[in-house]
Amino acid sequence: xxxxxxxxxxxxxxxxxxxxxxxxxxxxxxxxxxxxxxxxxxxxxxxxxxxxxxxxxxxxxxxxxxxxxxxxxxxxxxxxxxxxxxxxxxxxxxxxxxxxxxxxxxxxxxxxxxxxxxxxxxxxxxxxxxxxxxxxxxxxxxxxxxxxxxxxxxxxxxxxxxxxxxxxxxxxxxxxxx
Amino acid sequence: xxxxxxxxxxxxxxxxxxxxxxxxxxxxxxxxxxxxxxxxxxxxxxxxxxxxxxxxxxxxxxxxxxxxxxxxxxxxxxxxxxxxxxxxxxxxxxxxxxxxxxxxxxxxxxxxxxxxxxxxxxxxxxxxxxxxxxxxxxxxxxxxxxxxxxxxxxxxxxxxxxxxxxxxxxxxxxxxxx
Numbered sequence: 001x002x003x004x005x006x007x008x009x010x011x012x013x014x015x016x017x018x019x020x021x022x023x024x025x026x027x028x029x030x031x032x033x034x035x036x037x038x039x040x041x042x043x044x045x046x047x048x049x050x051x052x053x054x055x056x057x058x059x060x061x062x063x064x065x066x067x068x069x070x071x072x073x074x075x076x077x078x079x080x081x082x083x084x085x086x087x088x089x090x091x092x093x094x095x096x097x098x099x100x101x102x103x104x105x106x107x108x109x110x111x112x113x114x115x116x117x118x119x120x121x122x123x124x125x126x127x128x129x130x131x132x133x134x135x136x137x138x139x140x141x142x143x144x145x146x147x148x149x150x151x152x153x154x155x156x157x158x159x160x161x162x163x164x165x166x167x168x169x170x171x172x173x174x175x176x177x178x
Numbered sequence: 179x180x181x182x183x184x185x186x187x188x189x190x191x192x193x194x195x196x197x198x199x200x201x202x203x204x205x206x207x208x209x210x211x212x213x214x215x216x217x218x219x220x221x222x223x224x225x226x227x228x229x230x231x232x233x234x235x236x237x238x239x240x241x242x243x244x245x246x247x248x249x250x251x252x253x254x255x256x257x258x259x260x261x262x263x264x265x266x267x268x269x270x271x272x273x274x275x276x277x278x279x280x281x282x283x284x285x286x287x288x289x290x291x292x293x294x295x296x297x298x299x300x301x302x303x304x305x306x307x308x309x310x311x312x313x314x315x316x317x318x319x320x321x322x323x324x325x326x327x328x329x330x331x332x333x334x335x336x337x338x339x340x341x342x343x344x345x346x347x348x349x350x351x352x353x354x355x356x
Binding site for chain 1: 250345
């Protein structure tokens with residue numbers, strides 16, 4: 001399939017350490033001129049950490065953009081220059097929860113808000129866990145909670161756990177394990 | 179749970195008809211000052227349209243932000259003033275694919291990129307379908323394709339269909355129907 005869009009010019013409309021907004025002057029598929037704002041995020045990771053009791057690690061925190069407290073699986077953005085995404089997942093899990101895992105399995109990746117955004121989150125299933133001390137970032141204020149996998153699945157299906165990557169990763173894990 | 183963040187001031191850093199970027203001066207949970215950029219999108223909808231042959235409607239299009247052709251379930255943003263989200267789903271499905279459905283079931287909602295974004299997508303399962311003419315927006319160049327539900331599920335699990343809302347909605351549907 002060929003790209004039906006033409007990019008005429010591109011500028012950075014907004015940038016901070018986490019997000020960048022690019023605004024392109026384009027010709028649309030119908031040939032008409034337009035503007036396309038594209039939000040660019042660094043690749044990110046999300047991890048289903050499953051212990052020997054079939055419990056999943058959930059992280060609780062206040063999500064400022066939603067103005068709401070949420071429970072999710074451990075997640076985070078990769079760092080600049082962190083090209084090994086599995087390494088990013090190991091780091092993020094270790095920092096947020098203190099968990100190290102000996103066995104890692106990819107659950108694939110998902111693209112978020114792909115109409116306006118270049119944002120890919122890589123999903124992992126981590127098992128054979130060891131619990132050490134967490135080292136969260138200073139802007140994070142996190143709680144760690146273990147729930148049975150069945151409870152996590154119920155939370156997704158009943159819309160109590162509705163963060164996109166967490167939902168996709170838990171549902172994929174269930175399909176893999178059942 | 180109490181909001182541990184304090185908002186000191188807020189400004190619109192970027193805006194177009196689809197996205198708005200707000201930049202807030204904040205005090206973080208640790209009391210330190212900082213900037214928080216929040217991307218705001220209108221609520222959106224995604225629909226698993228399942229026909230009487232257990233086939234799912236997939237929409238193919240070039241996704242400019244990803245620079246890639248994708249297959250997804252029908253999706254779109256609600257319009258300004260469109261407060262009934264089911265009505266938005268009916269409109270979006272009708273416009274993109276020409277499909278009307280007599281039976282609608284909520285699959286819950288998901289929040290996308292909630293660390294930097296206020297973006298909620300409402301998921302639906304639509305059945306008892308009638309096929310009419312599609313009326314896509316002029317900037318859209320869409321293909322409609324029917325695949326068996328099992329094939330759609332396989333595409334999600336094997337990472338061929340990796341748009342977040344589509345993946346979550348197809349996996350939720352499978353859990354509901356199996």
